[in-house]
Amino acid sequence: xxxxxxxxxxxxxxxxxxxxxxxxxxxxxxxxxxxxxxxxxxxxxxxxxxxxxxxxxxxxxxxxxxxxxxxxxxxxxxxxxxxxxxxxxxxxxxxxxxxxxxxxxxxxxxxxxxxxxxxxxxxxxxxxxxxxxxxxxxxxxxxxxxxxxxxxxxxxxxxxxxxxxxxxxxxxxxxxxxxxxxxxxxxxxxxxxxxxxxxxxxxxxxxxxxxxxxxxxxxxxxxxxxxxxxxxxxxxxxxxxxxxxxxxxxxxxxxxxxxxxxxxxxxxxxxxxxxxxxxxxxxxxxxxxxxxxxxxxxxxxxxxxxxxxxxxxxxxxxxxxxxxxxxxxxxxxxxxxxxxxxxxxxxxxxxxxxxxxxxxxxxxxxxxxxxxxxxxxxxxxxxxxxxxxxxxxxxxxxxxxxxxxxxxxxxxxxxxxxx
Amino acid sequence: xxxxxxxxxxxxxxxxxxxxxxxxxxxxxxxxxxxxxxxxxxxxxxxxxxxxxxxxxxxxxxxxxxxxxxxxxxxxxxxxxxxxxxxxxxxxxxxxxxxxxxxxxxxxxxxxxxxxxxxxxxxxxxxxxxxxxxxxxxxxxxxxxxxxxxxxxxxxxxxxxxxxxxxxxxxxxxxxxxxx
Numbered sequence: 001x002x003x004x005x006x007x008x009x010x011x012x013x014x015x016x017x018x019x020x021x022x023x024x025x026x027x028x029x030x031x032x033x034x035x036x037x038x039x040x041x042x043x044x045x046x047x048x049x050x051x052x053x054x055x056x057x058x059x060x061x062x063x064x065x066x067x068x069x070x071x072x073x074x075x076x077x078x079x080x081x082x083x084x085x086x087x088x089x090x091x092x093x094x095x096x097x098x099x100x101x102x103x104x105x106x107x108x109x110x111x112x113x114x115x116x117x118x119x120x121x122x123x124x125x126x127x128x129x130x131x132x133x134x135x136x137x138x139x140x141x142x143x144x145x146x147x148x149x150x151x152x153x154x155x156x157x158x159x160x161x162x163x164x165x166x167x168x169x170x171x172x173x174x175x176x177x178x179x180x181x182x183x184x185x186x187x188x189x190x191x192x193x194x195x196x197x198x199x200x201x202x203x204x205x206x207x208x209x210x211x212x213x214x215x216x217x218x219x220x221x222x223x224x225x226x227x228x229x230x231x232x233x234x235x236x237x238x239x240x241x242x243x244x245x246x247x248x249x250x251x252x253x254x255x256x257x258x259x260x261x262x263x264x265x266x267x268x269x270x271x272x273x274x275x276x277x278x279x280x281x282x283x284x285x286x287x288x289x290x291x292x293x294x295x296x297x298x299x300x301x302x303x304x305x306x307x308x309x310x311x312x313x314x315x316x317x318x319x320x321x322x323x324x325x326x327x328x329x330x331x332x333x334x335x336x337x338x339x340x341x342x343x344x345x346x347x348x349x350x351x352x353x354x355x356x357x358x359x360x361x362x363x364x365x366x367x368x369x370x371x372x373x374x375x376x377x378x379x380x381x382x383x384x385x386x387x388x389x390x391x392x393x394x395x396x397x398x399x400x401x402x403x404x405x406x407x408x409x410x411x412x413x414x415x416x417x418x419x
Numbered sequence: 420x421x422x423x424x425x426x427x428x429x430x431x432x433x434x435x436x437x438x439x440x441x442x443x444x445x446x447x448x449x450x451x452x453x454x455x456x457x458x459x460x461x462x463x464x465x466x467x468x469x470x471x472x473x474x475x476x477x478x479x480x481x482x483x484x485x486x487x488x489x490x491x492x493x494x495x496x497x498x499x500x501x502x503x504x505x506x507x508x509x510x511x512x513x514x515x516x517x518x519x520x521x522x523x524x525x526x527x528x529x530x531x532x533x534x535x536x537x538x539x540x541x542x543x544x545x546x547x548x549x550x551x552x553x554x555x556x557x558x559x560x561x562x563x564x565x566x567x568x569x570x571x572x573x574x575x576x577x578x579x580x581x582x583x584x585x586x587x588x589x590x591x592x593x594x595x596x597x598x599x
Binding site: 005006009010011036038039085087106115136140145 | 491492496536538571
């Protein structure tokens with residue numbers, strides 16, 4: 001009730017008093033119109049005609065991790081005339097995650113004065129871009145009312161939080177020519193024993209197999225497996241229906257964190273790493289290496305959300321042509337019946353496939369109840385599916401999301417040694 | 420809200436007191452007006468406030484018509500103060516922190532009461548004079564007043580500002596582990 005509505009209300013009242021006074025031919029009633037008329041006139045004369053404001057928002061950090069807080073300072077500076085009342089409200093995208101401070105404030109703003117909002121927020125994973133600040137101003141009597149959206153873009157990335165995991169055991173068919181940590185299936189300099197061959201003049205005597213020389217009187221050289229950088233694609237499953245209805249969102253958040261940890265570990269080990277988000281839409285971040293690539297991957301993960309698409313209802317439409325041939329593919333998903341075929345196809349095409357099965361913490365269900373029986377059947381069906389995957393040559397790592405990921409990743413290193 | 424309700428109750432009391440002994444059959448029904456006002460302020464319902472203001476002014480008009488001009492004119496600034504303060508209460512959002520609250524409310528009271536009281540004082544001054552104004556002269560005067568107000572409204576309406584000012588690009592103060 002401010003601005004044109006209030007003015008219309010008072011002018012209507014004024015007209016009514018005048019009409020009634022004239023109709024009754026009563027000067028005393030007509031005199032009642034005077035306070036209203038002067039109130040309106042004074043109110044209109046005291047209104048400010050121009051509004052000149054500038055908004056500035058300072059974030060303590062433009063990129064942060066889930067769970068870390070940020071400090072925000074939003075300032076509205078009056079570059080014009082004195083304003084009776086200015087009200088600023090921070091956008092809901094950030095305001096709903098406030099932990100301390102205020103996100104809405106009103107005050108009189110003198111010429112050159114500043115209205116500042118300071119607050120701390122703890123937003124969850126995602127990308128925030130509160131581009132505008134809604135500002136409302138009015139005069140004290142409320143005859144004029146301004147609403148403005150001041151431009152103030154402040155992009156904020158909230159990446160998933162993750163604990164560092166150790167080296168991921170990769171065993172792709174093809175590796176890059178640069179050193180790394182993936183097994184290259186080639187003899188040369190390295191740590192792990194690979195094979196032996198007869199000594200050729202020029203070979204280093206450090207690698208001479210002294211036991212073979214002693215037993216057979218032949219000079220044999222030990223070869224070690226070269227460790228090279230590999231190409232790795234991390235696939236995050238974002239199909240809503242693949243996750244449990246009750247704990248689905250929570251499991252998905254764990255899956256996102258696992259992907260972030262895997263990407264970070266792979267980038268640190270020098271692998272060329274890419275990300276494919278498979279859910280409501282396909283989001284592909286091409287392979288690359290270095291800190292910039294890690295930033296891109298984390299940004300992709302920050303935007304990931306559960307969703308449903310008819311086209312990507314099952315993993316059969318996984319765009320395998322995006323993955324370099326003979327490279328490693330890690331798929332992070334709870335997996336459902338029917339997914340084993342798609343993974344088997346990938347394996348058959350020569351990819352080194354690792355299925356990281358994210359499982360929610362088990363809920364207590366009494367086995368004697370029908371629900372308990374159904375749970376058992378579902379569990380058996382799932383175990384059968386995982387067995388099919390193993391037989392197809394897919395490395396399966398079951399990770400219960402309430403346990404540390406590093407333990408599950410350690411198992412991949414041990415298994416890749418024998419694969 | 421307290422100021423608005425208090426001012427309204429005072430205005431209502433002043434406007435209602437002269438007509439209390441008129442034996443109006445619907446006098447008790449008038450008590451719905453303060454209730455309506457309280458509900459309108461509490462529930463932030465502008466229509467109830469508008470009806471409340473029109474009601475109390477109608478009551479003041481009745482009092483003025485019944486030769487009780489002084490209480491009726493005294494009720495007018497209070498009614499306008501109640502109206503202005505209710506408008507401000509509704510405008511301030513829930514959870515909004517108001518800085519220099521006292522100063523703002525003092526300014527509002529001064530401006531609202533000042534304008535209303537000035538009008539009432541002038542009206543009271545006019546009541547002491549006897550002017551022989553022909554009917555059409557009175558109509559002409561009122562039309563002139565109306566036209567002045569309409570022109571004022573038009574002038575202020577045209578100058579509704581375009582307040583967006585270019586903001587400088589926002590800078591982050593630090594990068595925790597930014598890319599290099």
